[in-house]
Amino acid sequence: MQTNLLQNGIRAIARIGSQPDDSEELRVKKALVTSSVFGSFFSISLFAITYTLFDAQAVGILFWGWLAFQIINLAIQALVPAFYRWFALGQLLVFVLVTIIRMIVLGGFINAGGQVLFVVIVPLGALILYSARHSLYWFLIYLMLVAADIAMQFYAPPSPLPHGIQLVLLAISSIVSALFVFGILFYFVSQRDLAFRLLRGEQEKSETLLLNILPHDIAAILKNEQRLIADHFDAASILFADVVNFTPMSATMTPTELVELLNEVFSYFDSLVEKYGLEKIKTIGDCYMVASGVPRPRADHAQVLTRMALEMRDYVRQHEFRERSLAFRIGLNSGAVVAGVIGRKKFIYDLWGDAVNTASRMESHGQGGNIQITRATHNLVKDDFMCEPRGTVNIKGKGEMEVWFVVGQKSNVTLTPAQPSAPTDAPTAARR
Numbered sequence: 462m463q464t465n466l467l468q469n470g471i472r473a474i475a476r477i478g479s480q481p482d483d484s485e486e487l488r489v490k491k492a493l494v495t496s497s498v499f500g501s502f503f504s505i506s507l508f509a510i511t512y513t514l515f516d517a518q519a520v521g522i523l524f525w526g527w528l529a530f531q532i533i534n535l536a537i538q539a540l541v542p543a544f545y546r547w548f549a550l551g552q553l554l555v556f557v558l559v560t561i562i563r564m565i566v567l568g569g570f571i572n573a574g575g576q577v578l579f580v581v582i583v584p585l586g587a588l589i590l591y592s593a594r595h596s597l598y599w600f601l602i603y604l605m606l607v608a609a610d611i612a613m614q615f616y617a618p619p620s621p622l623p624h625g626i627q628l629v630l631l632a633i634s635s636i637v638s639a640l641f642v643f644g645i646l647f648y649f650v651s652q653r654d655l656a657f658r659l660l661r662g663e664q665e666k667s668e669t670l671l672l673n674i675l676p677h678d679i680a681a682i683l684k685n686e687q688r689l690i691a692d693h694f695d696a697a698s699i700l701f702a703d704v705v706n707f708t709p710m711s712a713t714m715t716p717t718e719l720v721e722l723l724n725e726v727f728s729y730f731d732s733l734v735e736k737y738g739l740e741k742i743k744t745i746g747d748c749y750m751v752a753s754g755v756p757r758p759r760a761d762h763a764q765v766l767t768r769m770a771l772e773m774r775d776y777v778r779q780h781e782f783r784e785r786s787l788a789f790r791i792g793l794n795s796g797a798v799v800a801g802v803i804g805r806k807k808f809i810y811d812l813w814g815d816a817v818n819t820a821s822r823m824e825s826h827g828q829g830g831n832i833q834i835t836r837a838t839h840n841l842v843k844d845d846f847m848c849e850p851r852g853t854v855n856i857k858g859k860g861e862m863e864v865w866f867v868v869g870q871k872s873n874v875t876l877t878p879a880q881p882s883a884p885t886d887a888p889t890a891a892r893r
Contacts, residue, residue, distance in 0.1 A: 471710045490590055493586075494548070494549050494552065494589075494590070495535065495538065495550075495588055497582060497586065497641065498531055498535055500640075500641065502531065504579070504633065505524055506524075506528060507630075507633065508520075508524045508546065508574070508576065509525045511622070511626065515623075517567070517621045517622070518567050520567055522679050523559060523563060527555065530555060534548055534551055535548075544846070549586070552586065553586055553587060555671075556580055556582060556776065557580065557583060557606070559603060560576065560579075560580050560610075561606070563576060564577075564606075564613060567617065567620065568613040568614070568616065568617030569613050569614035569617035570607075570610045570611045570613075571620070571627055571631065572614065572617050572620035572622075572627070573610070573631070574627055574630025574633070574634055575631040575634035576630075577607050577864070578607075578634045580603050580606055580607075581598050581603060581636055581641070581642060582638070583602070583603055584597075584602075584603050584672050585598035585641070585642065585645055586599075587599040589645070603797075616733070633660060650877075662845075665683065673827070676755075676756045676810055679756055679802060679810055690801045690802040690810075691799065691800075691801035692724065692756065692799070692800050692801065693797065693798075694755050694797065694798050694799075694800060695797050696754055696762060696764045696795070696796075696797070697752060697754035697755050697758075697762055697798045697812075698752070698753045698762045698766040698767075698793060698794070698795040698820075698838060699750070699751070699752050699766075699793065699794055699795075699798070699816060700749075700751045700752075700766050700769070700793050701749070701750055701791070701792050701823070702730070702749045702750075702773060702790070702791045702822035702823075702824065703747060703748045703789065703790050703825070704747040704750075704787055704788075704789060705787070705789065705829035705830075707746075711747075721783065722782050722783050722785070723747060725733060725782055725783075726777065726782060727744060727749055728785065729776055730749055730751075730773060733769045733773065734751055734769070736769075737766075737768065737769050738765075739751050739753050739766065740752045740753070740755055740756065741763065742812060743811070744807060748824075751766065751769065752798075752800075753765055753766035755798065755800045756800060762795070763795045763841035763842050764841065764845050765839050766793060766832070767793060767838070767842050767845075767846055770791050770793060770867065771832065771867065771869060771870065773789065773791060774789065774791060774830065774831075774832055777789050777830075777863050778830065788829035788830045790824050790827040790829055790831070790833070791824060791831070791832040792820055792821065792823025792824030792825070792826075792832075793829050794816050794817075794834070794837060795816065795818060795835070795841055796815065796816030796819070797814060798812045798814040798816050799812070799814050800812050800813075801812045816837075818858070819856075820835075822856045822857060822858065822859060823835060825857075826854055826856055826857070826865070828866075831866045831867075832866060832867040833864050833865070834864065834866075834867055835863050835864060836863055836864075839865045841865070844871075845871060846867050846868070846869065846870055847868040847870070847871055848866065848867055849866045849867075850863070850865050851864045851865060851866055852864075
């Protein structure tokens with residue numbers, strides 16, 4: 462209960478003079494200034510009482526006046542929030558003025574119990590309220606006051622305060638000044654650490670988002686260099702997969718149902734991409750595109766992509782999605798490609814070349830539930846996979862081509878063989 466009251470009291474003090482439309486930076490500045498004023502009440506009152514009790518009436522009156530000024534100034538700040546700039550400047554000037562007057566009346570660093578140490582609040586306050594450059598001027602004033610106070614100690618008359626009281630006041634001055642400096646540094650270090658944690662969190666989010674768009678190697682290049690990304694790969698394999706009869710099916714579904722269905726299927730495909738270390742290029746409507754051998758070349762590019770194609774086919778065969786059975790046409794081809802990043806906004810890592818176009822044709826001229834490959838891919842995978850010749854097919858833009866269906870891995874002959882031809886709808890509009 463007492464802890465809550467203390468915390469609420471501190472928050473109330475920090476909010477003095479704050480306005481709803483204040484920026485976060487201004488709100489922090491006001492809180493630091495008002496907190497420092499409240500913190501000074503104890504030390505000012507202590508010095509005022511001490512000098513009054515030991516017949517140093519002039520200095521005692523000075524400190525009582527300073528205390529009254531602090532209370533009045535704080536009340537004005539609470540009632541007139543727009544007074545903040547004058548309130549803050551007044552605090553800095555009064556610290557300096559009181560120190561100068563006290564030096565004239567008492568003189569000496571020891572005689573005054575090291576009160577000049579309090580003036581360290583001035584350059585620190587200027588650093589918070591104004592620019593770093595302006596705070597240097599206030600710091601020079603602080604150094605001059607300290608030097609003058611120490612020099613005056615050699616010419617000052619004996620202090621009216623007993624030696625023991627002087628030492629106590631010196632200790633209080635040192636402790637209070639140190640507490641203020643430590644409090645300011647603690648606050649800013651904690652804010653810096655918080656900012657770094659938030660920055661690291663945002664960097665991790667940005668990194669994750671970037672890696673969801675671009676391959677790791679390409680993202681690393683773009684972060685460190687401003688150059689065109691364009692590479693040629695002599696040996697790569699490309700896969701296209703497309704939902705059979707997607708257009709009439711989508712007409713019977715709500716937008717949300719359609720997106721959820723595609724997300725469910727494609728999320729599983731994404732897990733296979735990660736499993737086999739491949740590169741998802743993009744989705745075009747209901748078409749899914751994957752590449753193997755880019756941007757990192759690999760000797761088994763055709764084999765590993767064919768293995769993923771088999772898992773895609775079997776997953777779709779064995780599951781229903783929103784109480785619907787789906788069939789995919791899957792097409793593969795292998796060959797040379799050009800890969801790069803295009804665009805300045807919403808950029809994408811993409812592939813170009815005849816091998817890519819032919820892979821797209823393998824899918825669009827394929828059969829539902831089957832994986833169709835070209836001779837180029839067949840020559841690379843025939844020793845590891847069972848392939849069933851489909852014969853010669855007239856491929857748009859390519860003419861007559863000999864193609865095969867991949868049935869399964871030779872080490873796993875229990876896989877379901879190729880299915881009879883399923884009806885096909887028109888190829889996706891955004892086809893290559």
